[in-house]
Amino acid sequence: MAAYAVKEMFLTLQGEGLQAGRRAVFLRFAGCNLWSGREADRHKADCQFCDTDFVGTDGDGGGRYATAEALADRALAFWGKSLEQTEVRPFTVITGGEPMLQLDAPLIAALKDRGFEIAIETNGTFAVPETIDWICVSPKAGTEIVQRAGNELKMVWPQPGLDFRALQEWGFDHFLVQPMDGVGYIDTREACIAFVIQHPRWRLSVQNHKMIGLR
Numbered sequence: 001m002a003a004y005a006v007k008e009m010f011l012t013l014q015g016e017g018l019q020a021g022r023r024a025v026f027l028r029f030a031g032c033n034l035w036s037g038r039e040a041d042r043h044k045a046d047c048q049f050c051d052t053d054f055v056g057t058d059g060d061g062g063g064r065y066a067t068a069e070a071l072a073d074r075a076l077a078f079w080g081k082s083l084e085q086t087e088v089r090p091f092t093v094i095t096g097g098e099p100m101l102q103l104d105a106p107l108i109a110a111l112k113d114r115g116f117e118i119a120i121e122t123n124g125t126f127a128v129p130e131t132i133d134w135i136c137v138s139p140k141a142g143t144e145i146v147q148r149a150g151n152e153l154k155m156v157w158p159q160p161g162l163d164f165r166a167l168q169e170w171g172f173d174h175f176l177v178q179p180m181d182g183v184g185y186i187d188t189r190e191a192c193i194a195f196v197i198q199h200p201r202w203r204l205s206v207q208n209h210k211m212i213g214l215r
């Protein structure tokens with residue numbers, strides 16, 4: 001890996017999924033295989049509902065990190081070095097963009113060396129190393145999902161062409177439905193609630209951070 005392209009890094013609370021509410025250093029990699037990130041390309045992208053700016057390296061804590069050690073050091077600084085000696089392990093959520101385009105064995109090792117517990121948010125089109133502690137896959141309709149097991153499957157809804165009955169046969173511990181943010185959000189959220197009432201294997205994931213003023 002020549003250099004890691006990081007859009008931004010920040011300390012916040014995980015807003016989504018089973019780990020919602022947990023203190024976490026977010027590491028957002030630049031770039032995605034399902035969309036260029038340019039608005040002009042959105043209508044022809046494989047994933048068209050993305051709520052995230054992952055283009056470039058200009059965000060807070062972003063930049064090009066030449067080595068895994070430098071990137072992991074920065075992540076630990078965001079966690080707070082004074083917390084290093086406490087009984088709570090530092091926790092990072094690796095996201096993007098699509099983090100599996102850049103997350104590699106040296107970076108995982110450097111984060112683990114610093115005590116990090118590592119979660120990933122991925123679209124599932126690449127295999128995730130087993131050394132990742134918490135795997136969240138969020139499938140996109142029409143894409144080939146190779147990562148069909150993990151801790152949580154987070155289905156953004158609605159997505160015509162995604163068959164929830166097929167998804168729930170995959171090897172995940174938890175199945176979540178997350179209302180798609182955008183036009184008609186309130187109705188979408190109501191429909192997701194109705195879905196969970198009908199299908200109790202699934203639970204609702206709301207994007208808490210957007211409602212409570214967190215990043």
Ligand SMILES: C[S@@+](CC[C@H](N)C(=O)[O-])C[C@H]1O[C@@H](n2cnc3c(N)ncnc32)[C@H](O)[C@@H]1O
Nearest residue numbers: 049050051052096097098121122123138180181
């Ligand atoms: C920005 S993506 C980055 C990680 C990875 N590329 C992925 O798609 O899982 C982080 C999470 O936000 C979800 N997401 C993106 N746009 C959304 C939207 N408009 N409404 C709800 N969730 C959204 C994705 O499905 C994914 O679970």
Ligand SMILES: Nc1nc2[nH]cc(C(=O)O)c2c(=O)[nH]1
Nearest residue numbers: 013014015016095121209215
């Ligand atoms: N607080 C917070 N929680 C999140 N969970 C997943 C996010 C993501 O963009 O991957 C996200 C995010 O952007 N912010």
Ligand code: SF4
Nearest residue numbers: 032035047050097123
């Ligand atoms: S796969 Fe993830 S990062 Fe890529 S465009 Fe879709 S939601 Fe955004």
Ligand SMILES: [Mg+2]
Nearest residue numbers: 051052095215
């Ligand atoms: Mg987000």
